[in-house]
Amino acid sequence: MSNKKTNLDKREAYIKGLSDNIIKSAVDIVKIEPTSEQINEISTEVTERLQYESSSLLNEAVTKLHPQSLSEMYPEERPERNFERFGKNFRYQHMLMFVSVIILIITGMPLKFPEFAISKFIVIDLFGGLQNSTLIHRIGAVGLIIVGVWHLGYSVASKIGRRDFFLMIPNLKDAADFMGTIKYYIGKSKSGPKFGRFSFIEKFDYWAVYWGMVIMIGSGAIMWYKEFFPKYFYDVGREMHSDEGLLATLSIVIWHFYNVHFNPEVFPMSWTWWHGQLTETEMKHHHPLEYEAIIKEESVDIIKQSENDDVEDNS
Ligand code: HEM
Structure with missing residues (x-):
């Protein structure tokens, strides 16, 4: 249980670190002192974007490695996803x-x-x-x-x-x-x-x-x-x-x-x-925020599922 949390928390921490790094690099390039509001605003945007991209890439990677995994977890979904x-x-x-x-x-x-x-x-x-x-x-x-x-x-x-x-x-x-x-x-x-x-x-x-x-x-x-x-x-x-x-x-x-x-x-x-x-194309085009939330939730499910499997394998 605690292991599960650690993995998800670790992922969030990596993303936060990467986001801070990106903003720091941007500040170094432009050589101006941004306000804390600017930093907060950009940080939220970059973090959300990284979370979405990483969730999306995780889903893609899982599908490439083992195409059945996603369809086993979401049996109603087909390769051309609806x-x-x-x-x-x-x-x-x-x-x-x-x-x-x-x-x-x-x-x-x-x-x-x-x-x-x-x-x-x-x-x-x-x-x-x-x-x-x-x-x-x-x-x-x-x-x-x-x-x-x-x-x-x-x-x-x-x-x-x-x-x-x-x-x-x-x-x-x-x-x-x-x-x-x-x-x-x-x-x-x-x-x-x-x-x-x-x-x-x-x-x-x-x-x-x-x-x-x-x-x-x-x-x-x-x-x-x-x-x-x-x-x-x-x-x-x-x-x-x-x-x-x-x-x-x-x-x-x-x-x-x-x-x-x-x-x-x-x-x-x-x-x-x-x-x-x-x-999927219609979702991305007309309801991108809902689409991002679904993909993020699924990636958390994938992580949890894999950790459950690990626990079962070890016991
Ligand atoms: C999208 C929904 C509706 C539209 C577009 C619509 C449209 C109309 C129009 C244009 C009239 C003529 C009014 C006039 O004399 O200038 C009318 C009459 C009437 N409507 Fe509706 N209506 C709708 C829903 C309803 C509902 C839900 C009821 C009942 C609960 C209702 C009951 C009546 C009655 C009793 C009359 C008088 C004529 C008759 O005795 O049938 N209508 N309606």
């Missing part, structure tokens, strides 16, 4: 949500814009009249309510759901990443920010849907059961539903569709919603 981004539970939630939302948009928009020829086509030719089309709108609404309740339960009761919920909470890094992205787009910096499991773009998408669902379900329920509410509740509810419905539709068609369909990097579509997987 990472699970979304589990089954989350993917089913997403599927029910997009089916419900498509139904709601197709049956809701003609009520907002009844004068358009396409609205008449949808309501009369496609669904056979207003009664049917509003019934289908309510069926879609039930789908959305089920997803809302399901997702809340998932975010509380499931370990992965709880982890992802907390990772979705916006933080200062998101603000810095937003500024970094703007700087990158206008050519003021050479590279964009590095994202973890969820980028600020994905967080925005998530919370827009969260907020939108609360408004749409709340205001829709008031219209559905208008006999239980005062008239002004209905009027306000309808206004909210109508405007937020259009906003949600535009946000899905412009923001969400661009990110997951029309963005040249994923066009015509990212299939992650179906199989839940990301390739």
Whole structure:
């Protein structure tokens, strides 16, 4: 047990020593006296980079020496490595949500814009009249309510759901990443920010849907059961539903569709919603910080495993 710790600690100590050495050499070259803040900042960066590179090289070396080792420890991984981004539970939630939302948009928009020829086509030719089309709108609404309740339960009761919920909470890094992205787009910096499991773009998408669902379900329920509410509740509810419905539709068609369909990097579509997987290249490109954390954790596992084997061999 103590042996295990020593090996990992030794590795950390080597990395720290190497990092100090690199910074010392850099200071010797530039011949200026850096502030302690500068030293701390560079030291953190160099140490993290060395940790990542050494973990990555350890994994590669293990694979080269004995290709079965990694796949024995991670049987779900194949040589062309894939990472699970979304589990089954989350993917089913997403599927029910997009089916419900498509139904709601197709049956809701003609009520907002009844004068358009396409609205008449949808309501009369496609669904056979207003009664049917509003019934289908309510069926879609039930789908959305089920997803809302399901997702809340998932975010509380499931370990992965709880982890992802907390990772979705916006933080200062998101603000810095937003500024970094703007700087990158206008050519003021050479590279964009590095994202973890969820980028600020994905967080925005998530919370827009969260907020939108609360408004749409709340205001829709008031219209559905208008006999239980005062008239002004209905009027306000309808206004909210109508405007937020259009906003949600535009946000899905412009923001969400661009990110997951029309963005040249994923066009015509990212299939992650179906199989839940990301390739190693996609992980490195879109979620490098999460990728680095996984590789680091695995390298610690490799060391621990080898030490366990040593202990077993010796006993
Ligand atoms: C993405 C989700 C949704 C969208 C885009 C949407 C869109 C719309 C639109 C545009 C209208 C017409 C409003 C107007 O007359 O100006 C409408 C009506 C209505 N919506 Fe929704 N809606 C959604 C979700 C829901 C939900 C979750 C419910 C129920 C809880 C609901 C219940 C209703 C009701 C009762 C009406 C009045 C027409 C009718 O009786 O069917 N909607 N919706």
